[in-house]
Amino acid sequence: MVAVQNNNIIETRNINFYYGDFKALTNVTMEFEQNKVTALIGPSGCGKSTLLRLLNRMNDLIDGTRVEGEVVFEDRNIYDPDVDPVEIRRRIGMVFQKPNPFPKSIFNNITYGPKLIGVKNKSELEALVEQSLNQASLWNEVKDILGQSAMMLSGGQQQRVCIARALAMKPDVLLMDEPTSALDPISTAKIEELIEELKKDYTIIIVTHNMQQAARISDYTGFFYLGKLIEYNLTEKLFTNPEVSQTEDYITGRFG
Amino acid sequence: MKWRYFKQNLFLGVVRLSALTIAISLGGFLFYIFVNGLGAISWEFLTLPPRDSMTKGGIMPAILGTIYLTSGAIIIALPLGVVSAVYLNEYAKQGPVVRIIRLGVNCLAGVPSIVFGLFGLGLFVVFLQFGSCILSGALTLGFLILPTIIGASEEALKSVPQTFREASLGLGISKWHTILRIVLPNALPGILTGSILGIGRAAGETAPIMFTASAFFTAKLPTSIFDEVMALPYHVYVLATAGTHIEETRQIQYGTVLVLVGLVLSIDLIAIVIRSYIRKKKRW
Amino acid sequence: MSRKLKEIIIKNIFFLFALISIFILGLIVVFLFREGLPIFKVVSVKDFIFGNEWYPTYNPPDFGIWPLIVGSIIVTLFASVIAVPLGVLSAIYISEIAPPLMKEILKPVIELLAGLPSVVLGFFGMVVLAPWLQETFDLPTGLNIVNVSIILAIMAVPTISSISEDALYSVPREFKEASYALGATRFETIAKVIVPAALSGISTAVILGMARAIGETMVVLMVAGGAAAIPESIFDSVRPMPASIAAEMGEAPFRSNHYHALFATGMVLFFITLFFNLIADYISTKFKEVGSGTL
Ligand SMILES: Nc1ncnc2c1ncn2[C@@H]1O[C@H](COP(=O)(O)OP(=O)(O)OP(=O)(O)O)[C@@H](O)[C@H]1O
Ligand SMILES: [Mg+2]
Numbered sequence: 001m002v003a004v005q006n007n008n009i010i011e012t013r014n015i016n017f018y019y020g021d022f023k024a025l026t027n028v029t030m031e032f033e034q035n036k037v038t039a040l041i042g043p044s045g046c047g048k049s050t051l052l053r054l055l056n057r058m059n060d061l062i063d064g065t066r067v068e069g070e071v072v073f074e075d076r077n078i079y080d081p082d083v084d085p086v087e088i089r090r091r092i093g094m095v096f097q098k099p100n101p102f103p104k105s106i107f108n109n110i111t112y113g114p115k116l117i118g119v120k121n122k123s124e125l126e127a128l129v130e131q132s133l134n135q136a137s138l139w140n141e142v143k144d145i146l147g148q149s150a151m152m153l154s155g156g157q158q159q160r161v162c163i164a165r166a167l168a169m170k171p172d173v174l175l176m177d178e179p180t181s182a183l184d185p186i187s188t189a190k191i192e193e194l195i196e197e198l199k200k201d202y203t204i205i206i207v208t209h210n211m212q213q214a215a216r217i218s219d220y221t222g223f224f225y226l227g228k229l230i231e232y233n234l235t236e237k238l239f240t241n242p243e244v245s246q247t248e249d250y251i252t253g254r255f256g
Numbered sequence: 257m258k259w260r261y262f263k264q265n266l267f268l269g270v271v272r273l274s275a276l277t278i279a280i281s282l283g284g285f286l287f288y289i290f291v292n293g294l295g296a297i298s299w300e301f302l303t304l305p306p307r308d309s310m311t312k313g314g315i316m317p318a319i320l321g322t323i324y325l326t327s328g329a330i331i332i333a334l335p336l337g338v339v340s341a342v343y344l345n346e347y348a349k350q351g352p353v354v355r356i357i358r359l360g361v362n363c364l365a366g367v368p369s370i371v372f373g374l375f376g377l378g379l380f381v382v383f384l385q386f387g388s389c390i391l392s393g394a395l396t397l398g399f400l401i402l403p404t405i406i407g408a409s410e411e412a413l414k415s416v417p418q419t420f421r422e423a424s425l426g427l428g429i430s431k432w433h434t435i436l437r438i439v440l441p442n443a444l445p446g447i448l449t450g451s452i453l454g455i456g457r458a459a460g461e462t463a464p465i466m467f468t469a470s471a472f473f474t475a476k477l478p479t480s481i482f483d484e485v486m487a488l489p490y491h492v493y494v495l496a497t498a499g500t501h502i503e504e505t506r507q508i509q510y511g512t513v514l515v516l517v518g519l520v521l522s523i524d525l526i527a528i529v530i531r532s533y534i535r536k537k538k539r540w
Numbered sequence: 541m542s543r544k545l546k547e548i549i550i551k552n553i554f555f556l557f558a559l560i561s562i563f564i565l566g567l568i569v570v571f572l573f574r575e576g577l578p579i580f581k582v583v584s585v586k587d588f589i590f591g592n593e594w595y596p597t598y599n600p601p602d603f604g605i606w607p608l609i610v611g612s613i614i615v616t617l618f619a620s621v622i623a624v625p626l627g628v629l630s631a632i633y634i635s636e637i638a639p640p641l642m643k644e645i646l647k648p649v650i651e652l653l654a655g656l657p658s659v660v661l662g663f664f665g666m667v668v669l670a671p672w673l674q675e676t677f678d679l680p681t682g683l684n685i686v687n688v689s690i691i692l693a694i695m696a697v698p699t700i701s702s703i704s705e706d707a708l709y710s711v712p713r714e715f716k717e718a719s720y721a722l723g724a725t726r727f728e729t730i731a732k733v734i735v736p737a738a739l740s741g742i743s744t745a746v747i748l749g750m751a752r753a754i755g756e757t758m759v760v761l762m763v764a765g766g767a768a769a770i771p772e773s774i775f776d777s778v779r780p781m782p783a784s785i786a787a788e789m790g791e792a793p794f795r796s797n798h799y800h801a802l803f804a805t806g807m808v809l810f811f812i813t814l815f816f817n818l819i820a821d822y823i824s825t826k827f828k829e830v831g832s833g834t835l
Contacts, residue, residue: 056426058422058425058426061421061422061425063349063350064349084543084544086428086429086430086431086543086544086547087428087543088428089425089426089427089428089429090427090428091428093426093427093428094422094426094427096419096422096423096426098419100417100419100420100422100423101423102420102423102424102438103442112424112427112429112437113424113427113428113429116429116433116437117428162423165423165427166426166427169427169428171428260725260727260728261725263727264725264726264727264728267727267730267731268637268726268727270629271629271630271632271633271637272633272637274625274626274629274630274633275629275630275633275634275638275642275646277626278626278630278646278649278650278653278697278701279645279646279649281653281694282649282652282653282656285656285664288664288668289660289664336557336560339554339557339558340557340558340560340561342554343551343554343555343557343558344558347551347554347555348555348558356562357558357559357561357562359818359821360561360562360565361561362817362820362821363565363814363817363818363821364561364564364565365817366748366751366755366813366814366816366817367565367568367755367810367813367814368754368755368756368757368782368809368810368813369658369755369756369757370755370757370782370785370786370806370809371568371572371755371806371809371810371813372568373757373785373786373789374571374572374575374785374789374802374803374806375567375568375571375572377575377789378571378572378574378575378803379567379571382575383571383574399564402560402561402564403561406561430543430546430547431547432546432547432550453655456655457655459657460655460656460657460658460659460660461657461658462657462658462659462757462758463658463757463758463782463786466786466789466790467789467790489657489659489660489758490659492659492660492663493659493662493663493758493761493762496662496663496666496667496762497666497762506667509663509667513660513663516657516659516660517656517657517660520655520656520657521652521655521656523655524651524652524655525648525652528648528651528652
């Protein structure tokens, strides 16, 4: 079903996922190609966020969850008992649906992570802030107010601070869970542009409810329904000529 | 139809009256204490020790003793309480263990203060042979206010948005650092207000220190934590029930009560004001 | 791996500290027993609890705490009669009726009332209420059940009011709106929908308020009059358990039978309040699980 070459960075193999007794994902096998944007779409509650959070073990934080199967990142199952989830999350960063800056200055938001992994040198930190904010195309807007609280910024700017904050950890993969759903159209456009830019250096996996968005920015798209991966294909193919009728029904708006 | 509204009005009247009763009790009480106590308050009263078998002079040693005991109590209870709360709110998974710990906290909160006094006597004074002293009293009071601190800290930790934790953990920061750098700093104002309320509680308690720390009268000030001290609440009790000089020392009694009430209520008031300020200006 | 280990160690250290409350409860039991149990070599448990004579310093002494238990129960009941309506009704006022400004005033008032040191309230009962009662009703003493119940009620009201208010506040708005939409008056909505939905919380509040009253020491020590006998009228003096412990511990020779008997009284008091707290906890968790199915 999937036509990707073998430069995959992450793969899930026969994943089943449970919240207590509730099975949220059934037998999901999926490969994510390096330096591409992969979009996950599907109706509400189908398990998109669950899958995304599974990829950097954020689901560990919820009591009573259970995973079966493997998530392979760099030839290692990240659910092996000797794997440190903290390490995994450093390599696989995450941007959340609602912008969630810390109530700190912009500068300290971005240096929060690097400082904790031992970057102490002030000029190094300053360079990192500039670089990350540039990557998040926010530098010009905030370079004079780095000392101000990030909570004062607009929603779109906050979300870009969060992206810059994630980038400052120099991850390989960036997971984004509906990063624009809380934003206005202009901020959304900016972030979409940004994603286009970022895929040169990062692998991006993005959950979205907005099918135009998926079509615009992603290279591959996976369609989920009731915890199952129904179809996974090149975005162009999936949106113009889907193989499964359920997919067609969804993208043409016949259900959802 | 009329009857329905009559019932309603009657009910509203009764309900308002009960709220009014409470407000008036507090107001009247404070007014009474203030009017009667104010005459006793003077610089000498606050800074001199008692004289002539406590019928004259001031209450300085009692003020100082209360400050020592209360500071000791908070030094003991704050770290223990915050750490307990962090475990319950950040680390523990819901289950029987947490359930039992919470039950334990609730039950500890309900232990009568006189039982704390007996416990302090049995453990610190007798068994550990500290004797009746600041240390024994502070430990007893510290344990007494522990549930208050735990409760306030938990509430403060709960008010830190989950998204802050996720953001930090999502960056690959360890849980411990997340708690230390994100959760605790944001919970700190709430934790401190809770602790202030704990201080107020500790400052006003009498029964727990009767057998563990309080001296009827000591002219000398404590030089170490193994000395007995006077304390404001116990001083009120002693003067009010002393038997021989009750009428003579009325003025001093009212003065001491005013100082104690003023101390405790201003501590509480500070906490209440800070708390409502924090709640209003919360940015998330 | 080493970071994982560190995390596990930190977690376990926190866990150990979190056990402190249970540990202290355990210590309380141990030390009450250690100092209290020896009395039962002198007197049987039954005679201790149900014995009608409390003459610990006579020769031979009598260690029956029944009059003290009765004293505790009576003052708690009378205090509840005053405090429960006052506490619950004021909670209803604050949560459902008061305009915002009144709320802002009353909530701190209740909190400050809770913060009043008990010795100060006891003092007030002694110097103000007692003489007034004595004159008005022409009594031998104003230090009696009525006086102590009034003061204890003042102490229990904040507990009852604030916990009830939490319970009332957390009744979902939909309930209230549904009731108003059906044409119910405010009173009917409060009486038939809101209070029943909050009933478990209110019961918890009442029980905890009573526990507060039964364990209160300074007030009963200063205002109850101190007679260790079963009272015959509400103007009689009583000697509730905490008063007896506080008043006599200072004079009881170290590790004498009297000393042990006071610790044993503390045990009884401890277990009574523990029982109250367990019931309160049971009610609040049971109804939390079921939801407010009391409608
Ligand atoms: N913490 C949780 N505990 C129990 N069940 C959960 C939890 N989180 C999600 N679920 C359930 O798992 C299923 C998948 O949820 P998930 O959040 O992954 O959906 P989603 O596809 O991201 O939906 P949306 O588009 O609304 O964000 C849903 O049925 C949801 O109810
Ligand atoms: Mg989702």
